[in-house]
Amino acid sequence: MRPIPRSARFANGGVSFWFRESGLPERRAPLPGDADYDVCVVGAGYTGLWTAYYLKKAQPDLRVCVVEREFAGFGASGRNGGWLTAEFSGSQEDYAQSHGKAAMVALQRALMNTVDEVVSVAGAEGIDADIVKGGMRVVASNAAQHERLRNNIDYLQDWGYWPDDIHMVDLDHAPPIAVNGAVAAGYSPHAARIHPAKLVTGLARVVEALGVEIFEDTPVTEIRPREGGIRPAVVTEHGTVRADHVVRATEGFTSTLRGQHRRWRPMSSSMIVTEPIAPELWERIGWEGRELLRDAAHSYVYAQRTADDRIAIGGRGSSRRSGGSEGSEGTTQPQAIAELWRSLTALFPDVADAPVEHAWSGVLGVPRDWSPTVNLDAESGLGWAGGYSSSGVATSNLAGRTLRDLILGRSTDLTRLPWVGHEVRGWEPEPLRWMGTKVVRGLYRTADRRESQAEGKAHTSRLADLATRMPGN
Structure with missing residues (x-):
């Protein structure tokens, strides 16, 4: 493969390109000592900030x-x-089995x-x-x-x-996007391009105001539940916060908390972004509508045309090894950069x-059944939301509104959605979960390669079917 062209301004990590472009925010002061609140939210990403926003509005x-252990948006909210x-x-x-199909359809409509x-x-x-x-x-x-995309659209049209x-x-007849070798495409209007860091830092300023x-x-x-007459507590290096309700909004960092190591698996997702692309090249590519774009591969990539006319493209990586740092500055492995570059140029x-x-890279939280959840346990006083896997930007907002209603004791359409109270057993201990993820990832990549080489054969590779049936996929 030809060498990957790198800008004279090339950087790897540093949280993300989004923060490099908008500038790292000035850090707010840490907790000054023991404190008392009605609600304490742990984590200043989208979930935590939306929860705080809707609570104060209501x-x-x-x-x-x-x-927040770093700064608002340091995690997936500023890197996606x-x-x-x-x-x-x-x-x-799974959701329909516990709540009925109509409830799952309501959840899908709520996300729209x-x-x-x-x-x-x-x-x-x-x-x-x-x-x-x-x-x-x-x-x-x-x-x-093509066959898989058509079947998936038929499936989704049966679920909301x-x-x-x-x-x-x-x-x-569709607005032109000159994707090489495209034989078919699907479209949904329920999507928008955003600048992640601008959204999370802007939301933090609004919440503070x-x-x-x-x-x-x-x-x-540590997050401690209510015990007898003692209220829930958030234990930090600078003091302990007591509150009537504590919300855990830590997503991919959840495993760093005491007692939460196996709840959600930290999984990395990596991205690259080009320099601004010349206008004459955009004339050939099209993409005037600024649609979000992804492919229909098993190991799919996702892309956007940025406000300053770059292409930002990302793809899901693998599970992190036990002991790996979830709080890194986002450095991406050379192999991940090469894979994304091959996908972009394809x-x-x-x-x-x-x-x-x-x-750059970020970490997201993955439940064993890949199904997100939002909940509030009245007895312990603890609430939580997350496990979004790869759809957290919108889902975190829905979670924030739902947590608002749960904390304020409201019975609403949101609190009756089927992901409220959803529970799933934890992941297997390391190194089993890491090994399993490597096997699944390898099967999907091999399946993609075989499908691309199969002239005219419209069937999903058996290797992908095998990967899909593996526990925890």
């Missing part, structure tokens, strides 16, 4: 604080691909509305996050992908998507000379 006199979509990573059948909710709140609160609601396009580049919400498109206290550089070592051969300016 009840302004509520005393709310957010504690900028995909605000109605996609849901969980199993529709959530895309508009985020766009609306950002506009109302003056958060400029480069938002463009151009929808999402999924492209297939071989017969097997109507034909206007997701459908196959005629490539000859509402009266929420955000304490950064405050590592949490989609758009014309950008093969566009230098890569930045590479």
Whole structure:
């Protein structure tokens, strides 16, 4: 493979390109000592900040604080691909089995509305996050992908998507995006491009202006439930916070908390971004609608055209080894950079000379059944949300609104959604979970390669079927 062209400004890590572009925020002061609040939120990412936002909007006199070991948006909220979509990573059948099909359909419809909710709140609160609601396009580049895409759209239309919400498109009449070798595409309007760091830092400023206290550089070592007459507690290196309710909003960092090591598996996701692409090259590529774009491979990649005309592309990585750091500055392995570059140039051969300016990685939280959850345990006083896998930008907003209703004791359409109270057993201990993930990832990659080489064969590789049936996939 030809060498990957790198910009003179190339950087690897440093949290993310998004923060490099917008600038790292000035750190807020840490917790000054022991404190008392009505609600204490652990984690200043999207979930924690949305929860604090909706609580203060609903009840302004509520005393709310957010504690964060780094700074607001340091985790996945400031590193993701900028995909605000109605996609849901969980199993529709599992939720329907416990609550009925209508409840799962309601959850899917709620996620569609959530895309508009985020766009609306950002506009109302003056958060400029480069938002463009151009929808999402999924492209297939071989017969097997085409069949799988069509079947998936049929499946989704049976679980809450109507034909206007997701459908196959005629490539000859759709707005042009010159994806090399595309044989078919699907489209959903329920998606928007965002700038992740601008959204999370803007949201933090709004939350602070509402009266929420955000304490950064405050590592949490333990969350204690209510015991008898003693209220829940958040134990930090700078003091202990007592509150009526404690919300754990730590996503991929959950395993660092005492007693939470096997709840959600930390999984890495990596990205690269090019230098700004020349206008004459964009004329050949198209992509004028700024749709979100991903392929229909098993090991799929996702991309966006940024506000300053770069291409940012990412893909899910592997599970982290036991003892690996979830709090890294985002350095990406050379192999991950090479894989993303190959995917980018496979989609758009014309950008093969566009230098890569930045590479970075982040960590997301994956439950064993890949199904996210939101919950509040009245007895312990502890609430939590997460396990979004790869669809957290919108889902975290829905979680924040749901936690608001649960904490305030409201019975609403949101609190009756089937992901509320969803429980799943923890992951196997290391190194079993890491080894299993490596096997699944290898099977999917081999399946993608075989499907791309199978001339005209419209069937998913048996290796992918095997990977899909493996426990915990």
